[in-house]
Amino acid sequence: KQEVTQIPAALSVPEGENLVLNCSFTDSAIYNLQWFRQDPGKGLTSLLLIQSSQREQTSGRLNASLDKSSGRSTLYIAASQPGDSATYLCAVGYGGATNKLIFGTGTLLAVQP
């Protein structure tokens, strides 16, 4: 059974710092891996999607890496801003084209101005 774990559960950093969020999964037979952002009272916004054949994806100040063999993914946020404050969720995709997701419990990020 696939299990997805995110560490740390919460993180508080001063504005401008670079930071890394971690995600680990137990079964390496994944279809893809996605990072989402969730703001209070709102739905999830997809940030980055890494296919199982890829090693990393970048979007602006965000970079996500994937190491299937070790069951790990990291989300790197450069030059953090207060607007980055949110809960970050990683989700492992399985089931091929049906793309069902198993989510981690998230990391609550607070960026202090």
Add this chain to the structure above:
Amino acid sequence: EAGVAQSPRYKIIEKRQSVAFWCNPISGHATLYWYQQILGQGPKLLIQFQNNGVVDDSQLPKDRFSAERLKGVDSTLKIQPAKLEDSAVYLCASRLATDTQYFGPGTRLTVL
């Protein structure tokens, strides 16, 4: 492009009552998902539709939960009767051909 719409945004009911949630996916998105997110946890898939057919409902508590997607467009998720442990945010998501799922704002259910 309009996003995924959900209603109501909030609902408070007493245990053993029934409740229904509505979702309108992004136009043209054939795949629709319902997730349950309990406070402090990540979302958990309840049911997946492809057009108006069920692809996966293995984690749907079928003794009390039901869902339908008539005409392959909008969808309704129902709970009858509700239990205290059903208190959660119910998220709807839709997907076109790419792997990215687009989520609605969710319905926050409180069962007293």
